Amino acid sequence: MTRPCVVLLPGLMCDAAVWAAQCEVLAFADCVVPSYGELSSITGMARHVLETVPAQRFSVAGHSMGGRVALEMVRLAPQRVERLALLDTGMDPIAGGAAGEQERARRLALLQLARDKGMRTMGAEWARGMVHPARLDSPLFQDILDMIDRHTPAIFEAQINALLARPDARSVLAGLRCPTLVACGRQDAWSPLSRHEEMHALIPGSRLVAIEDSGHMSTMEQPAAVSRALLDWMQG
Numbered sequence: 001m002t003r004p005c006v007v008l009l010p011g012l013m014c015d016a017a018v019w020a021a022q023c024e025v026l027a028f029a030d031c032v033v034p035s036y037g038e039l040s041s042i043t044g045m046a047r048h049v050l051e052t053v054p055a056q057r058f059s060v061a062g063h064s065m066g067g068r069v070a071l072e073m074v075r076l077a078p079q080r081v082e083r084l085a086l087l088d089t090g091m092d093p094i095a096g097g098a099a100g101e102q103e104r105a106r107r108l109a110l111l112q113l114a115r116d117k118g119m120r121t122m123g124a125e126w127a128r129g130m131v132h133p134a135r136l137d138s139p140l141f142q143d144i145l146d147m148i149d150r151h152t153p154a155i156f157e158a159q160i161n162a163l164l165a166r167p168d169a170r171s172v173l174a175g176l177r178c179p180t181l182v183a184c185g186r187q188d189a190w191s192p193l194s195r196h197e198e199m200h201a202l203i204p205g206s207r208l209v210a211i212e213d214s215g216h217m218s219t220m221e222q223p224a225a226v227s228r229a230l231l232d233w234m235q236g
Contacts, residue, residue: 004029004082004234005055011064012086012159013123013148017062021223022230028232030055037068040158042166045126046072050080059234061085061181063219065159066189071169074176085233087226088191088216091169091199107160114153122156123148132187132215141222173202180206181233185214185221205231 006029014021016033024032032053036045046069059082062070067089074081108193114122117145123145128136135141180203184196193210200208209229214221 002193005053005058006030006057006191006234007032007034007070009034009051009060009062009066009069011062011066012163013119013151014063014066015147015150016187017143017147018122018217018219022061024221024236025227025229030047030060032058036155040159040161041120042072042162043076044105045162046067046076049073050077053195056080057082059083059085061230061233062089063087064089064216065163067167067233068163068166072167072170074153074178075169075172077174078177080173082231083179086196086199087181087183088188090191090195090216091173091202093166093168094164097206104164105117107164110163111153111157111160114156118149119151119153119156120145120149124185129189130216131221132185132213134213135215135221139216143220144217170202173199174204176203179236181209181229182206183211183218183226183229185208185216185218186210187214188210188214188216188218195210208234211231 006026009032010018034049039045039048052074060070060165067086110122110126127144182200184193184194186193196225200206211218211222211225219226
């Protein structure tokens with residue numbers, strides 16, 4: 001019998017470490033954790049993953065920016081996606097007017113800090129909003145800084161550009177016909193639960209799971225709870 005394939009998509013400045021616990025639990029499947037290199041658009045990332053995943057049909061889970069890549073993969077090749085999981089992510093493009101300009105300025109200021117002081121110094125400032133407040137300066141927080149430090153300012157710039165030009169995915173959500181999980185850390189300050197409730201309402205037949213006692217980095221902060229949700233998603 002052919003083993004199932006699960007594509008696990010990392011978010012901004014993340015790598016396979018963000019999915020390490022889930023890969024162990026999903027060991028009955030072939031888990032693929034792609035790297036985006038210096039690709040600078042969500043569509044380019046999605047095309048790269050579609051071109052490099054060995055299986056013709058697969059399940060795909062995306063965390064944060066990876067959720068946006070997952071939605072773009074569904075838009076480009078819906079026939080290849082068996083099921084979809086969206087974690088701590090979003091669906092909207094950059095806002096217009098002052099709100100969009102503020103987001104752009106914040107992201108570019110972080111990029112300049114990374115160039116001037118290094119990725120780890122940038123991460124120590126940026127990542128404080130990523131986790132539940134109780135995990136600030138914990139060993140887990142250091143693991144997140146290690147992950148950020150494995151990237152370069154050039155990769156950071158490419159991924160920032162991808163997010164600033166992110167597509168509107170609302171129409172993709174409404175058209176989904178595969179089993180879909182929407183999950184989010186209850187204390188996610190970046191991609192709040194209210195946004196995921198709205199996404200859940202747009203997706204026919206989707207399941208919504210709030211990951212308790214977790215910020216944005218739910219796969220690392222609450223690996224057992226996320227893994228349980230993904231197991232249910234795979235076996236449902």
